[in-house]
Amino acid sequence: MMREEIEKVIEEVKDRVVEWRRYFHQYPELSFHEVKTAEKISEILSSFSNLEISRPVQNSVVADLKGAGEGKTLAIRSDIDALPIKEENEFEFSSKNPGVMHACGHDGHIAIVLGTAYVLSRLKDKLKGKVRFIFQPAEEVPPGGAKELVEKGVLEGVDYIIGQHLWTYLPVGKVGIVYGPMMASDDIFRLKIIGKGGHAAMPHQTVDPIAISAQVISNLQYIVSRELDPIEPVVITVGKIAGGTTDNVIPNEVEMAGTVRVLNPEVRKKIPEALERIIKGIVTAHRASYEFYFEFGYGPVINDERVVKIVEDVTKSLYGEEALEKIKPVMVGEDFSAYLEKVPGAFIFVGAKNEEKGIIYPHHHPRFNIDEDALEIALRILVYSAFELVEKF
Incomplete structure:
Protein backbone atom coordinates (compact mmCIF):
# COMPACT_ATOMS: atom_id res chain seq x y z
CA MET A 1 0.00 0.00 0.00
CA MET A 183 35.85 10.59 -6.53
CA ALA A 184 39.25 12.19 -6.14
CA SER A 185 40.56 15.17 -4.27
CA ASP A 186 40.98 18.25 -6.45
CA ASP A 187 44.14 20.17 -5.53
CA ILE A 188 46.04 22.75 -7.58
CA PHE A 189 49.60 23.97 -7.87
CA ARG A 190 51.28 26.92 -9.55
CA LEU A 191 54.94 27.26 -10.39
CA LYS A 192 57.12 30.07 -11.69
CA ILE A 193 60.61 29.17 -12.87
CA ILE A 194 62.90 32.20 -12.91
CA GLY A 195 65.92 32.04 -15.15
CA LYS A 196 67.98 34.54 -17.14
CA GLY A 197 66.82 35.54 -20.58
CA GLY A 198 68.87 36.28 -23.65
CA HIS A 199 69.44 35.60 -27.33
CA ALA A 200 68.24 32.20 -28.52
CA ALA A 201 71.46 31.77 -30.53
CA MET A 202 73.56 32.17 -27.39
CA PRO A 203 71.94 29.85 -24.82
CA HIS A 204 75.19 29.50 -22.89
CA GLN A 205 74.76 33.11 -21.75
CA THR A 206 71.28 32.41 -20.35
CA VAL A 207 69.55 30.24 -17.79
CA ASP A 208 66.79 28.84 -19.96
CA PRO A 209 63.52 28.44 -18.01
CA ILE A 210 61.83 26.70 -20.95
CA ALA A 211 64.36 23.89 -21.04
CA ILE A 212 64.18 23.61 -17.25
CA SER A 213 60.36 23.51 -17.41
CA ALA A 214 60.47 20.56 -19.79
CA GLN A 215 62.56 18.59 -17.31
CA VAL A 216 60.30 19.56 -14.40
CA ILE A 217 57.16 18.44 -16.21
CA SER A 218 58.72 15.14 -17.21
CA ASN A 219 60.13 14.41 -13.76
CA LEU A 220 56.94 15.21 -11.85
CA GLN A 221 55.51 11.97 -13.24
CA TYR A 222 58.15 10.02 -11.33
CA ILE A 223 56.13 10.77 -8.20
CA VAL A 224 53.32 8.64 -9.61
CA SER A 225 55.46 5.93 -11.18
CA ARG A 226 58.30 5.58 -8.66
CA GLU A 227 57.43 7.15 -5.30
CA LEU A 228 53.90 5.92 -4.70
CA ASP A 229 52.35 2.49 -4.42
CA PRO A 230 51.34 1.61 -8.00
CA ILE A 231 47.89 0.50 -6.87
CA GLU A 232 47.15 3.98 -5.47
CA PRO A 233 45.31 6.07 -8.08
CA VAL A 234 47.08 9.44 -8.47
CA VAL A 235 46.99 11.92 -11.34
CA ILE A 236 49.43 14.83 -11.70
CA THR A 237 48.65 17.01 -14.70
CA VAL A 238 50.23 20.25 -15.87
CA GLY A 239 47.37 21.97 -17.63
CA LYS A 240 48.89 25.36 -18.33
CA ILE A 241 52.33 26.61 -19.33
CA ALA A 242 53.29 30.10 -20.48
CA GLY A 243 56.62 31.64 -21.33
CA GLY A 244 58.36 33.49 -24.08
CA THR A 245 57.28 35.99 -26.72
CA THR A 246 58.99 35.02 -29.96
CA ASP A 247 61.20 32.43 -31.65
CA ASN A 248 64.63 33.95 -31.09
CA VAL A 249 64.45 35.05 -27.46
CA ILE A 250 64.97 32.93 -24.35
CA PRO A 251 62.62 34.40 -21.73
CA ASN A 252 63.36 35.23 -18.12
CA GLU A 253 60.45 33.24 -16.70
CA VAL A 254 58.05 30.41 -17.36
CA GLU A 255 54.83 29.92 -15.45
CA MET A 256 52.79 26.76 -15.21
CA ALA A 257 49.78 25.44 -13.32
CA GLY A 258 48.42 21.99 -12.72
CA THR A 259 46.16 19.74 -10.74
CA VAL A 260 46.64 16.72 -8.49
CA ARG A 261 43.94 14.08 -8.06
CA VAL A 262 44.14 11.46 -5.30
CA LEU A 263 41.69 8.99 -3.72
CA ASN A 264 43.63 8.16 -0.55
CA PRO A 265 43.77 11.02 2.01
CA GLU A 266 47.09 9.74 3.42
CA VAL A 267 48.71 9.72 -0.01
CA ARG A 268 47.30 13.19 -0.65
CA LYS A 269 49.28 14.60 2.29
CA LYS A 270 52.59 13.51 0.72
CA ILE A 271 52.13 15.20 -2.64
CA PRO A 272 53.06 18.86 -1.92
CA GLU A 273 56.44 17.95 -0.42
CA ALA A 274 57.21 15.55 -3.25
CA LEU A 275 56.34 18.13 -5.90
CA GLU A 276 58.50 20.84 -4.38
CA ARG A 277 61.43 18.50 -3.73
CA ILE A 278 61.62 17.55 -7.40
CA ILE A 279 61.07 21.12 -8.57
CA LYS A 280 63.74 22.46 -6.24
CA GLY A 281 66.27 19.82 -7.25
CA ILE A 282 65.91 20.37 -10.98
CA VAL A 283 65.63 24.14 -10.87
CA THR A 284 68.61 24.70 -8.57
CA ALA A 285 70.71 22.19 -10.50
CA HIS A 286 70.33 24.46 -13.51
CA ARG A 287 71.10 27.72 -11.67
CA ALA A 288 67.51 29.01 -11.71
CA SER A 289 65.10 29.87 -8.91
CA TYR A 290 61.39 29.24 -8.46
CA GLU A 291 58.16 30.23 -6.72
CA PHE A 292 55.83 27.37 -5.80
CA TYR A 293 52.23 27.51 -4.57
CA PHE A 294 50.04 24.53 -3.60
CA GLU A 295 46.39 24.71 -2.57
CA PHE A 296 44.31 21.87 -1.18
CA GLY A 297 40.89 21.90 -2.84
CA TYR A 298 38.05 19.43 -2.44
CA GLY A 299 38.80 16.26 -0.54
Missing part, protein backbone atom coordinates in the same frame (compact mmCIF):
# COMPACT_ATOMS: atom_id res chain seq x y z
CA MET A 2 2.82 2.39 0.86
CA ARG A 3 4.42 1.87 -2.54
CA GLU A 4 1.13 2.68 -4.27
CA GLU A 5 0.90 5.94 -2.35
CA ILE A 6 4.47 6.91 -3.22
CA GLU A 7 3.96 6.13 -6.89
CA LYS A 8 0.76 8.17 -6.97
CA VAL A 9 2.58 11.28 -5.74
CA ILE A 10 5.53 10.67 -8.07
CA GLU A 11 3.05 10.53 -10.93
CA GLU A 12 1.69 13.91 -9.83
CA VAL A 13 5.07 15.63 -9.90
CA LYS A 14 7.18 13.93 -12.58
CA ASP A 15 6.15 16.27 -15.40
CA ARG A 16 6.78 19.27 -13.18
CA VAL A 17 10.28 17.96 -12.52
CA VAL A 18 10.97 18.12 -16.26
CA GLU A 19 9.49 21.64 -16.40
CA TRP A 20 11.68 22.76 -13.48
CA ARG A 21 14.78 21.34 -15.11
CA ARG A 22 14.03 23.24 -18.32
CA TYR A 23 13.33 26.46 -16.44
CA PHE A 24 16.65 26.36 -14.58
CA HIS A 25 18.43 25.39 -17.80
CA GLN A 26 17.19 28.62 -19.38
CA TYR A 27 18.41 30.80 -16.52
CA PRO A 28 21.83 29.51 -15.45
CA GLU A 29 23.98 31.46 -13.01
CA LEU A 30 27.66 31.12 -12.25
CA SER A 31 29.16 29.92 -8.97
CA PHE A 32 28.65 32.36 -6.08
CA HIS A 33 26.17 34.34 -8.23
CA GLU A 34 23.10 32.08 -8.03
CA VAL A 35 20.81 34.85 -6.75
CA LYS A 36 17.76 34.30 -8.95
CA THR A 37 18.26 30.54 -8.93
CA ALA A 38 18.07 30.44 -5.13
CA GLU A 39 15.07 32.76 -5.11
CA LYS A 40 13.20 30.53 -7.56
CA ILE A 41 14.05 27.40 -5.58
CA SER A 42 12.77 29.06 -2.40
CA GLU A 43 9.60 30.15 -4.22
CA ILE A 44 8.89 26.61 -5.44
CA LEU A 45 9.58 25.05 -2.03
CA SER A 46 7.28 27.62 -0.40
CA SER A 47 4.43 26.33 -2.55
CA PHE A 48 4.77 22.89 -0.93
CA SER A 49 3.38 22.09 2.50
CA ASN A 50 5.13 21.12 5.73
CA LEU A 51 8.55 22.59 4.92
CA GLU A 52 10.56 24.98 7.05
CA ILE A 53 12.75 27.04 4.72
CA SER A 54 15.97 28.88 5.60
CA ARG A 55 18.86 30.58 3.78
CA PRO A 56 21.98 29.80 5.85
CA VAL A 57 24.45 31.32 3.37
CA GLN A 58 24.05 33.60 0.38
CA ASN A 59 22.48 31.88 -2.63
CA SER A 60 21.69 28.71 -0.70
CA VAL A 61 18.32 27.27 0.29
CA VAL A 62 17.64 24.69 2.98
CA ALA A 63 14.26 23.11 3.62
CA ASP A 64 13.47 20.91 6.65
CA LEU A 65 10.70 18.34 6.73
CA LYS A 66 9.68 16.70 10.00
CA GLY A 67 7.94 13.38 9.70
CA ALA A 68 5.10 12.15 11.86
CA GLY A 69 7.19 9.57 13.72
CA GLU A 70 10.57 9.26 15.39
CA GLY A 71 13.54 8.36 13.25
CA LYS A 72 16.89 9.48 11.89
CA THR A 73 17.66 12.73 10.10
CA LEU A 74 18.69 12.49 6.48
CA ALA A 75 20.08 15.28 4.31
CA ILE A 76 19.66 15.31 0.52
CA ARG A 77 21.85 17.70 -1.46
CA SER A 78 21.62 19.40 -4.84
CA ASP A 79 24.21 21.72 -6.36
CA ILE A 80 22.76 24.67 -8.27
CA ASP A 81 25.53 26.54 -10.15
CA ALA A 82 26.30 26.66 -13.87
CA LEU A 83 29.46 27.07 -15.96
CA PRO A 84 31.02 29.87 -18.05
CA ILE A 85 30.26 28.11 -21.35
CA LYS A 86 28.37 29.42 -24.38
CA GLU A 87 25.63 26.91 -25.15
CA GLU A 88 25.56 25.46 -28.67
CA ASN A 89 22.30 23.52 -28.26
CA GLU A 90 19.23 24.88 -30.02
CA PHE A 91 16.44 23.98 -27.64
CA GLU A 92 13.32 25.94 -26.81
CA PHE A 93 14.80 26.04 -23.32
CA SER A 94 18.42 26.86 -24.22
CA SER A 95 20.31 29.27 -21.98
CA LYS A 96 19.09 32.85 -22.07
CA ASN A 97 22.16 34.08 -20.20
CA PRO A 98 24.97 34.66 -22.72
CA GLY A 99 28.13 32.72 -22.02
CA VAL A 100 26.61 30.78 -19.13
CA MET A 101 25.27 27.23 -19.36
CA HIS A 102 24.13 24.33 -17.24
CA ALA A 103 26.68 22.02 -18.85
CA CYS A 104 27.05 19.60 -15.95
CA GLY A 105 23.49 18.60 -15.08
CA HIS A 106 22.95 20.79 -12.02
CA ASP A 107 19.67 22.04 -13.52
CA GLY A 108 18.50 18.44 -13.38
CA HIS A 109 19.81 18.00 -9.85
CA ILE A 110 17.74 20.99 -8.68
CA ALA A 111 14.61 19.58 -10.29
CA ILE A 112 15.16 16.09 -8.87
CA VAL A 113 15.59 17.31 -5.29
CA LEU A 114 12.63 19.69 -5.63
CA GLY A 115 10.57 16.72 -6.77
CA THR A 116 11.83 14.65 -3.85
CA ALA A 117 10.86 17.43 -1.45
CA TYR A 118 7.40 17.55 -3.01
CA VAL A 119 6.83 13.81 -2.70
CA LEU A 120 8.10 13.50 0.86
CA SER A 121 6.22 16.60 2.02
CA ARG A 122 3.00 15.16 0.61
CA LEU A 123 3.69 11.92 2.48
CA LYS A 124 4.77 13.55 5.73
CA ASP A 125 2.36 11.45 7.79
CA LYS A 126 4.03 8.28 6.49
CA LEU A 127 7.54 9.53 7.17
CA LYS A 128 9.56 8.81 10.28
CA GLY A 129 12.39 11.10 11.28
CA LYS A 130 13.43 14.23 9.38
CA VAL A 131 14.70 15.12 5.95
CA ARG A 132 16.79 18.21 5.17
CA PHE A 133 16.97 19.36 1.55
CA ILE A 134 20.16 21.31 0.80
CA PHE A 135 20.41 23.44 -2.34
CA GLN A 136 24.05 24.42 -2.47
CA PRO A 137 25.82 27.10 -4.51
CA ALA A 138 29.26 26.97 -6.08
CA GLU A 139 30.11 23.33 -6.54
CA GLU A 140 32.17 24.15 -9.62
CA VAL A 141 34.63 26.63 -8.09
CA PRO A 142 36.87 25.97 -5.06
CA PRO A 143 36.61 26.45 -2.15
CA GLY A 144 33.04 25.49 -3.11
CA GLY A 145 29.73 26.05 -1.40
CA ALA A 146 29.61 22.85 0.63
CA LYS A 147 32.45 23.86 2.95
CA GLU A 148 30.76 27.12 3.92
CA LEU A 149 27.40 25.43 4.50
CA VAL A 150 29.05 22.86 6.76
CA GLU A 151 30.74 25.66 8.69
CA LYS A 152 27.34 27.30 9.10
CA GLY A 153 26.00 24.16 10.74
CA VAL A 154 23.87 22.72 7.95
CA LEU A 155 24.75 19.19 9.10
CA GLU A 156 23.93 19.73 12.77
CA GLY A 157 21.63 16.93 13.85
CA VAL A 158 22.03 15.12 10.51
CA ASP A 159 22.74 11.38 10.67
CA TYR A 160 23.26 10.63 6.97
CA ILE A 161 23.49 12.44 3.65
CA ILE A 162 22.89 11.32 0.09
CA GLY A 163 23.49 12.98 -3.26
CA GLN A 164 23.41 12.04 -6.91
CA HIS A 165 24.90 13.23 -10.17
CA LEU A 166 23.36 12.84 -13.59
CA TRP A 167 26.13 11.14 -15.53
CA THR A 168 26.44 11.01 -19.32
CA TYR A 169 29.20 8.43 -19.15
CA LEU A 170 26.46 5.93 -18.24
CA PRO A 171 23.42 5.17 -20.41
CA VAL A 172 20.02 6.16 -19.10
CA GLY A 173 18.57 3.36 -16.99
CA LYS A 174 21.89 2.56 -15.34
CA VAL A 175 22.90 3.63 -11.83
CA GLY A 176 26.56 3.75 -10.90
CA ILE A 177 27.63 2.97 -7.35
CA VAL A 178 30.98 2.73 -5.62
CA TYR A 179 31.77 1.44 -2.15
CA GLY A 180 34.40 3.53 -0.38
CA PRO A 181 36.48 6.11 -2.33
CA MET A 182 34.48 7.22 -5.35
CA PRO A 300 38.08 12.81 -1.98
CA VAL A 301 34.47 11.61 -1.97
CA ILE A 302 34.45 8.52 0.26
CA ASN A 303 31.13 6.72 0.47
CA ASP A 304 29.93 4.98 3.60
CA GLU A 305 29.37 1.32 2.80
CA ARG A 306 26.23 0.95 4.90
CA VAL A 307 24.51 3.88 3.24
CA VAL A 308 25.59 2.73 -0.23
CA LYS A 309 24.11 -0.70 0.50
CA ILE A 310 20.72 0.85 1.29
CA VAL A 311 20.75 2.83 -1.96
CA GLU A 312 21.89 -0.25 -3.87
CA ASP A 313 19.08 -2.37 -2.42
CA VAL A 314 16.52 0.35 -3.21
CA THR A 315 17.76 0.58 -6.80
CA LYS A 316 17.57 -3.19 -7.25
CA SER A 317 14.04 -3.30 -5.82
CA LEU A 318 12.91 -0.55 -8.19
CA TYR A 319 14.79 -1.34 -11.40
CA GLY A 320 16.31 -4.78 -11.00
CA GLU A 321 19.86 -6.05 -10.71
CA GLU A 322 20.57 -5.14 -14.33
CA ALA A 323 20.22 -1.42 -13.58
CA LEU A 324 23.22 -1.42 -11.26
CA GLU A 325 26.72 -0.65 -12.43
CA LYS A 326 29.43 -1.16 -9.83
CA ILE A 327 31.82 1.29 -11.44
CA LYS A 328 35.42 2.18 -10.78
CA PRO A 329 36.24 5.41 -8.94
CA VAL A 330 36.69 8.48 -11.13
CA MET A 331 39.39 11.10 -10.72
CA VAL A 332 37.19 14.17 -11.05
CA GLY A 333 36.49 16.29 -7.97
CA GLU A 334 33.24 17.01 -6.13
CA ASP A 335 32.73 19.17 -3.05
CA PHE A 336 30.14 16.69 -1.74
CA SER A 337 33.26 15.43 0.02
CA ALA A 338 32.87 18.24 2.59
CA TYR A 339 29.65 16.66 3.81
CA LEU A 340 31.04 13.13 3.88
CA GLU A 341 33.93 14.30 6.05
CA LYS A 342 31.33 15.10 8.74
CA VAL A 343 28.58 12.49 8.39
CA PRO A 344 28.31 9.11 6.64
CA GLY A 345 26.58 9.12 3.30
CA ALA A 346 26.50 8.03 -0.32
CA PHE A 347 26.94 9.70 -3.68
CA ILE A 348 25.72 7.92 -6.81
CA PHE A 349 25.76 8.40 -10.57
CA VAL A 350 22.48 8.22 -12.49
CA GLY A 351 22.95 7.45 -16.17
CA ALA A 352 21.77 10.20 -18.52
CA LYS A 353 23.33 9.28 -21.89
CA ASN A 354 21.21 8.19 -24.84
CA GLU A 355 22.93 7.71 -28.19
CA GLU A 356 19.64 7.20 -30.04
CA LYS A 357 18.55 10.70 -28.99
CA GLY A 358 21.96 12.21 -29.76
CA ILE A 359 22.68 12.76 -26.07
CA ILE A 360 26.34 11.83 -26.26
CA TYR A 361 28.34 14.88 -25.25
CA PRO A 362 30.47 14.90 -22.09
CA HIS A 363 30.06 17.13 -19.08
CA HIS A 364 31.33 20.70 -19.54
CA HIS A 365 30.77 20.54 -23.31
CA PRO A 366 28.79 23.33 -25.04
CA ARG A 367 26.37 20.72 -26.43
CA PHE A 368 25.95 18.83 -23.18
CA ASN A 369 22.45 17.51 -22.54
CA ILE A 370 20.74 14.83 -20.47
CA ASP A 371 18.07 12.27 -21.24
CA GLU A 372 15.21 13.63 -19.14
CA ASP A 373 14.03 10.08 -18.44
CA ALA A 374 16.88 10.03 -15.92
CA LEU A 375 15.10 12.66 -13.82
CA GLU A 376 12.30 10.30 -12.80
CA ILE A 377 14.76 7.48 -12.14
CA ALA A 378 16.83 9.64 -9.81
CA LEU A 379 13.72 11.07 -8.15
CA ARG A 380 12.38 7.61 -7.39
CA ILE A 381 15.70 6.39 -5.98
CA LEU A 382 16.00 9.41 -3.66
CA VAL A 383 12.41 9.10 -2.41
CA TYR A 384 12.56 5.40 -1.61
CA SER A 385 16.08 5.70 -0.17
CA ALA A 386 14.86 8.48 2.13
CA PHE A 387 12.14 6.29 3.60
CA GLU A 388 14.62 3.47 4.13
CA LEU A 389 17.35 5.58 5.71
CA VAL A 390 15.24 7.48 8.23
CA GLU A 391 13.52 4.30 9.40
CA LYS A 392 16.01 1.45 9.29
CA PHE A 393 19.26 2.89 10.59
